Amino acid sequence: MNYYSLNKQSPIADFRQATIDGQAPDGGLYFPEKIPQHSAQWIKDLNKYSRAEIAFKVISSFTGNTIPEDILWSIVNETIDFPIPLIKVDKGIYILELFHGPTLAFKDVGARFMSRCLGYFAKEKSEKITVLVATSGDTGGAVASGFHNVDGVNVVILYPSGKVSTVQEKQLTTFGGNIQALEVKGNFDDCQKMVKEAFRDKELKEKIFLTSANSINVARWLPQQFYYFFALQQWKQKEAPVFSVPSGNFGNICAGIMAWKTGLPVKHFIAACNRNDVVSDYLHTGIYQPKTAVPTISNAMDVGNPSNFSRILELFHNNTDQLKDIFSSYTTSDDRTREVILDVYQNDDYLLDPHGAVGYDALLNWLSMNPNDSGIVLETAHPIKFLDTVEPLIQEQIEIPENIRNTMSKQKESILIGNNYEALRSFLLGN
Numbered sequence: 001m002n003y004y005s006l007n008k009q010s011p012i013a014d015f016r017q018a019t020i021d022g023q024a025p026d027g028g029l030y031f032p033e034k035i036p037q038h039s040a041q042w043i044k045d046l047n048k049y050s051r052a053e054i055a056f057k058v059i060s061s062f063t064g065n066t067i068p069e070d071i072l073w074s075i076v077n078e079t080i081d082f083p084i085p086l087i088k089v090d091k092g093i094y095i096l097e098l099f100h101g102p103t104l105a106f107k108d109v110g111a112r113f114m115s116r117c118l119g120y121f122a123k124e125k126s127e128k129i130t131v132l133v134a135t136s137g138d139t140g141g142a143v144a145s146g147f148h149n150v151d152g153v154n155v156v157i158l159y160p161s162g163k164v165s166t167v168q169e170k171q172l173t174t175f176g177g178n179i180q181a182l183e184v185k186g187n188f189d190d191c192q193k194m195v196k197e198a199f200r201d202k203e204l205k206e207k208i209f210l211t212s213a214n215s216i217n218v219a220r221w222l223p224q225q226f227y228y229f230f231a232l233q234q235w236k237q238k239e240a241p242v243f244s245v246p247s248g249n250f251g252n253i254c255a256g257i258m259a260w261k262t263g264l265p266v267k268h269f270i271a272a273c274n275r276n277d278v279v280s281d282y283l284h285t286g287i288y289q290p291k292t293a294v295p296t297i298s299n300a301m302d303v304g305n306p307s308n309f310s311r312i313l314e315l316f317h318n319n320t321d322q323l324k325d326i327f328s329s330y331t332t333s334d335d336r337t338r339e340v341i342l343d344v345y346q347n348d349d350y351l352l353d354p355h356g357a358v359g360y361d362a363l364l365n366w367l368s369m370n371p372n373d374s375g376i377v378l379e380t381a382h383p384i385k386f387l388d389t390v391e392p393l394i395q396e397q398i399e400i401p402e403n404i405r406n407t408m409s410k411q412k413e414s415i416l417i418g419n420n421y422e423a424l425r426s427f428l429l430g431n
């Protein structure tokens with residue numbers, strides 16, 4: 001499989017090159033040249049295969065011949081080394097729990113897959129690779145955990161000071177070793193802009209071998225298709241499900257649409273957004289207008305210029321009408337998010353995190369108009385990661401899982417820097 005840049009100004013790359021580059025040299029996102037097709041029979045038989053067999057089949061057409069089969073097999077096995085159960089919560093409403101990985105958020109899957117691929121590719125390189133990543137909350141922890149102690153790779157994480165939860169901050173500042181955390185005096189979009197600028201800086205890139213671990217990296221983006229296959233593997237209804245996906249940078253939902261394009265039956269995708277809803281505006285007006293991110297209680301979705309939306313448009317050859325047939329978006333306020341958490345806890349005895357609650361609300365809205373449908377909410381994080389929000393609402397203490405208790409007892413180590421590219425550049429050069 002080859003990948004081209006969405007900016008169309010860079011040479012074609014294979015999976016290895018696309019993973020190492022992160023972003024194409026022309027600043028565009030890499031996109032696969034072909035969309036693989038799964039046979040209808042294989043899809044029908046999903047429940048006869050193990051999760052590892054499914055994941056291997058899904059991803060191997062994207063990795064091509066860049067990773068030997070036996071190595072890819074062990075990478076896939078380590079990537080999905082935890083359960084991903086589908087749970088019925090109410091009539092027509094199911095939840096796919098993606099938070100059973102080491103950092104209790106769905107990003108563990110992409111980060112674990114990418115770190116192991118990059119670790120394999122780094123063995124063939126003599127230089128050290130520096131992974132540079134901006135996080136709105138969960139990416140940092142998942143990347144830190146995935147890459148900790150991977151030989152030949154250093155990780156530098158930028159996060160917005162004061163805008164991530166207590167648990168999130170601990171998860172990205174307490175690993176030490178090959179992981180460094182930069183606390184930026186600004187918001188997530190500042191962090192993302194600084195990272196993008198570093199990738200454009202030719203002089204810097206001659207001195208340091210840089211790559212990204214944001215969902216723009218194909219090795220983080222593409223394995224997220226697994227969730228949708230695992231959901232269908234457990235799906236017992238006749239009709240295909242509606243997926244409601246809490247969305248920020250739109251990597252997760254874009255992987256879902258890719259899975260659908262390869263043959264997975266899906267009725268509809270809802271991008272569930274908080275107040276940061278540029279995509280809703282786009283669907284209504286046809287004009288894509290990035291905005292400054294505003295802080296919300298579902299902070300991992302506080303993104304004002306979602307990187308992966310360009311990939312979604314590419315999947316539909318920029319045909320917005322075709323896109324709207326399968327894809328819509330819904331916006332939920334913080335107040336409504338709190339209300340949903342409390343309602344679902346009291347009525348269905350299920351505790352959502354704020355991101356999952358935004359997804360839940362979007363599905364409720366869909367079902368109110370399409371009462372015969374059934375849908376799946378992707379629960380992208382464990383509620384404990386947002387205990388500052390969730391506990392006061394339900395007025396109960398949530399039990400803290402043991403790995404989080406260990407992390408919470410460690411000392412935060414971060415370096416405070418300004419929200420300008422020069423600050424990042426001089427840090428990287430002095431490193």
Ligand SMILES: *Cc1c(COP(=O)(O)O)cnc(C)c1O
Pocket residue numbers: 105106107137138139215246247248249250251252253300301355380381
């Ligand atoms: C990152 C994140 C999201 C948003 O996912 P995208 O792929 O960026 O759209 C949603 N929920 C949680 C908990 C996250 O960490």
